[in-house]
Amino acid sequence: MPNAAERMKLLAQDFFSKNDLGSEQETRISLFIQAIKTTNASILTKIEFQPFEWEPYKSLHKQYFKEIELSTLLNKATNWSTNPFVYMEATQLNLKLWQMAEINQYMQSPFSVDEVFYSYLALSHAFMAEVRVLPVLPPTMPLNTPFLSAIQEIEEENGRQIQAQIRMLKGIELPISQERKEEIINKQQTVVQSCFCDLLAAVCKIPEEQ
Amino acid sequence: MPIFKYGSHEVYYQTYGEEDAPVIAFVNGLSMRTLHWMPMIENLCSSGFRVLVYDMLGQGSSSKPVLDMNFDNNAEVLALILDEISTKQAYVSGISYGGVVALKFGYLYPEKSRGIIPISTFTEMDGQFKYLAYNLHRGLTEIGFGFYLDLLMPLNFTSGWIDEHSNVIDFTKRIAIADMEVYGIQNVMEQLASFESITDEISKIKCPTLIMNGEFDSFTPRHMHEIMRQQIRNSRLILVPKVAHAMTIEIPDLCCQIIANFIEEVESNNWKGDQTTWIANEELGSHPVAIPCEGDYLRCIPIELSRRCYEEKRTAAAQKVAKPVTKKTSTVTAAAKKSAAAKTTTKKATTTKKPAAKN
Numbered sequence: 001m002p003n004a005a006e007r008m009k010l011l012a013q014d015f016f017s018k019n020d021l022g023s024e025q026e027t028r029i030s031l032f033i034q035a036i037k038t039t040n041a042s043i044l045t046k047i048e049f050q051p052f053e054w055e056p057y058k059s060l061h062k063q064y065f066k067e068i069e070l071s072t073l074l075n076k077a078t079n080w081s082t083n084p085f086v087y088m089e090a091t092q093l094n095l096k097l098w099q100m101a102e103i104n105q106y107m108q109s110p111f112s113v114d115e116v117f118y119s120y121l122a123l124s125h126a127f128m129a130e131v132r133v134l135p136v137l138p139p140t141m142p143l144n145t146p147f148l149s150a151i152q153e154i155e156e157e158n159g160r161q162i163q164a165q166i167r168m169l170k171g172i173e174l175p176i177s178q179e180r181k182e183e184i185i186n187k188q189q190t191v192v193q194s195c196f197c198d199l200l201a202a203v204c205k206i207p208e209e210q
Numbered sequence: 211m212p213i214f215k216y217g218s219h220e221v222y223y224q225t226y227g228e229e230d231a232p233v234i235a236f237v238n239g240l241s242m243r244t245l246h247w248m249p250m251i252e253n254l255c256s257s258g259f260r261v262l263v264y265d266m267l268g269q270g271s272s273s274k275p276v277l278d279m280n281f282d283n284n285a286e287v288l289a290l291i292l293d294e295i296s297t298k299q300a301y302v303s304g305i306s307y308g309g310v311v312a313l314k315f316g317y318l319y320p321e322k323s324r325g326i327i328p329i330s331t332f333t334e335m336d337g338q339f340k341y342l343a344y345n346l347h348r349g350l351t352e353i354g355f356g357f358y359l360d361l362l363m364p365l366n367f368t369s370g371w372i373d374e375h376s377n378v379i380d381f382t383k384r385i386a387i388a389d390m391e392v393y394g395i396q397n398v399m400e401q402l403a404s405f406e407s408i409t410d411e412i413s414k415i416k417c418p419t420l421i422m423n424g425e426f427d428s429f430t431p432r433h434m435h436e437i438m439r440q441q442i443r444n445s446r447l448i449l450v451p452k453v454a455h456a457m458t459i460e461i462p463d464l465c466c467q468i469i470a471n472f473i474e475e476v477e478s479n480n481w482k483g484d485q486t487t488w489i490a491n492e493e494l495g496s497h498p499v500a501i502p503c504e505g506d507y508l509r510c511i512p513i514e515l516s517r518r519c520y521e522e523k524r525t526a527a528a529q530k531v532a533k534p535v536t537k538k539t540s541t542v543t544a545a546a547k548k549s550a551a552a553k554t555t556t557k558k559a560t561t562t563k564k565p566a567a568k569n
Binding site for chain 2: 125129132135136140156160163169181182185
């Protein structure tokens with residue numbers, strides 16, 4: 001029996017097997033991904049206060065600029081909707097993400113190697129691992145539109161960034177147990193999965209009870 | 211698909227076929243999932259076997275732990291799933307990465323191993339294989355999953371298969387990219403970084419073992435399977451013509467024929483684990499399923515036969531020259547030539563020593 005997130009993906013796959021991506025769908029997806037990318041980049045601005053020798057510096061520095069690059073690329077590639085309600089609903093979803101993921105806690109004070117930092121790394125990992133649009137599209141759908149080629153580039157880059165994220169999650173030395181680390185990772189995955197499911201429901205117009 | 215709980219993780223498995231039939235468990239290769247066994251499942255079930263397939267942790271529909279991954283857990287997970295489905299003994303077959311799990315299962319759980327069928331696999335990582343694994347890992351993490359699949363394509367399949375399926379390869383790649391979580395595969399792969407040779411350990415395997423190696427497998431070449439043949443006393447090595455690494459995808463029906471024949475031999479007490487080497491009959495449905503392999507199968511070129519033929523021809527030519535002798539001076543010349551030829555032969559024989567059994 002698939003879980004709620006898997007069920008939603010199946011419903012979205014079914015939707016896209018019968019429907020193309022229109023400007024409303026592209027707009028909703030772009031606003032969500034841009035919110036994630038700009039949020040992550042905002043947190044990562046703090047990285048520039050860290051010394052070069054700090055072990056995570058180089059990979060997080062790279063991630064910071066990649067997030068900005070990909071967000072602006074998507075901005076250029078999207079066929080934006082003229083429907084104001086799409087933007088209003090997208091804002092509500094983005095606010096939900098901020099609240100559920102408690103993003104405000106990562107915005108304050110410089111980075112230090114503690115549970116908050118670990119929690120941020122887990123959230124960033126979840127962003128890259130859980131938010132995947134291509135798997136819900138039919139494998140026969142051409143990816144040569146500006147929007148889909150940008151999405152493809154984002155998801156490929158996420159795949160590359162994840163490896164640095166995993167290394168840090170596995171290797172970082174913290175006075176917390178393995179169980180606690182797993183708990184943090186699972187919590188962040190659940191939060192991002194839930195918001196991504198909401199996005200799919202909005203994009204595919206799937207009623208909540210499904 | 212039923213779920214088996216392994217600690218806090220979920221392992222997805224599925225069984226097919228009659229409950230009282232002999233069980234064959236298939237262990238996936240690195241970037242496989244249970245669906246890849248489907249053509250073999252249908253074939254083997256219709257031949258009267260029960261088939262168990264499952265996704266290892268990090269693969270397909272099973273949990274993809276970010277932190278808690280240990281290669282050694284894989285054999286234990288399989289043993290626990292067999293308990294779950296009330297199976298005391300099973301034939302365990304695995305391909306590539308899954309072949310290592312099958313071998314480990316063979317010596318860690320001898321009481322549960324009715325037979326082992328390692329396919330296209332390895333027991334240690336030699337120089338070439340380490341670089342192949344390193345390149346795949348870099349391809350996956352630095353370029354992307356699509357490139358990783360492209361790197362695997364010529365290792366897994368022959369040109370004939372690739373040409374025949376060229377119209378669906380991009381499509382199946384998209385499905386693979388959609389189905390796989392990159393970090394799950396990456397984690398499974400990184401378990402190999404700490405892989406320690408199991409060559410000595412596999413000598414503990416006592417159950418019937420059929421080792422399968424593709425003729426054109428350049429990923430895990432012949433010498434890797436020869437190690438298994440030499441180490442496992444109750445084994446046979448079968449060479450499968452004209453296929454590369456992923457033979458279970460390239461020729462599923464022929465693989466089923468070989469596996470079914472092996473199981474029938476074991477079940478009817480006709481199995482002879484005599485460490486011999488065989489060549490599979492590539493014609494589906496023909497008998498015998500395999501014939502004994504003659505010659506040096508570790509070489510890709512028929513060097514011994516060629517050398518023998520060459521010497522025979524030289525000797526025959528020298529004898530031909532020596533026969534029609536009538537004058538005394540000619541006899542001296544022929545004898546000198548023969549002596550010179552003999553010297554050349556001796557020199558060649560000493561300089562063309564048989565190389566080590568590696569490619």
